[in-house]
């Protein structure tokens with residue numbers, strides 16, 4: 001599912017856009033301010049396209065767009081401009097936007113513009129088959145770092161993702177806590193082994209049907225964990 005950032009400070013417009021994107025099969029991530037949007041993009045490298053409102057408290061949509069491009073990102077960017085003024089469109093495009101939609105817009109208009117842009121900007125990002133690891137109900141995309149369980153997305157932190165990736169590369173193998181620590185946190189990590197247990201506990205809450213009776217990640221007492 002293609003992830004789309006929706007930056008809009010007006011909650012009524014934002015939820016209108018979000019609902020319609022979901023209906024069209026996209027996975028929206030929401031931001032209320034430009035600063036929040038940039039942070040979200042940093043944590044969601046799999047975002048394919050961004051819808052940026054222009055008028056915002058704090059940094060405006062143009063500036064967000066400029067920073068996205070300055071960071072080297074090639075995601076599709078559509079500006080949501082309140083006015084049909086020529087200046088807004090030009091400023092947006094000069095800052096690296098790919099397109100703009102003038103408010104008010106219909107859901108059909110918006111998704112048509114997204115689809116058109118996606119054909120150009122999302123095409124070269126389609127994930128090759130080899131980047132997917134599948135075990136039981138889990139599908140891990142190692143390129144987008146996304147985990148699905150029975151087709152539903154499970155949000156993971158970078159650390160949780162790294163643990164899951166290690167497990168899925170070593171199914172059925174008992175992994176020592178020391179090995180998990182070295183693989184995920186690095187050999188130079190100075191800290192307690194307990195951090196492994198804490199993260200496994202959190203990961204279990206996310207992936208197990210019943211975290212109190214884990215099936216997928218089992219404990220090898222006094223040693224480590226096994227992914228089944």
Ligand code: CA
Pocket residue numbers: 008009010053054055056
């Ligand atoms: Ca606004």
